[in-house]
Amino acid sequence: MSNRVVEGRMVTSETLAEMIEGERPMEATEIEDADRECPECGGNVISVGYMPSVTAFVTGYKCQDCDWSEKEDQ
Numbered sequence: 001m002s003n004r005v006v007e008g009r010m011v012t013s014e015t016l017a018e019m020i021e022g023e024r025p026m027e028a029t030e031i032e033d034a035d036r037e038c039p040e041c042g043g044n045v046i047s048v049g050y051m052p053s054v055t056a057f058v059t060g061y062k063c064q065d066c067d068w069s070e071k072e073d074q
């Protein structure tokens with residue numbers, strides 16, 4: 001199971017990417033532990049790689065406890 005609980009709700013890699021990006025990605029990879037802490041609340045941060053368009057790949061980071069998120073274009 002790659003589903004995780006984020007802000008009290010169960011998410012898949014696609015819905016997690018949608019929370020970070022604001023829209024549903026074309027593709028998303030498995031959710032992974034980012035091995036870092038949220039700068040806002042110290043909560044656990046998870047990451048997901050996704051493609052917002054055919055030519056872009058982004059790694060998104062999201063806190064599981066609050067609404068903090070960050071993304072890195074690659």
Ligand SMILES: [Zn+2]
Pocket residue numbers: 038039040041042043063064065066067068
């Ligand atoms: Zn947080």
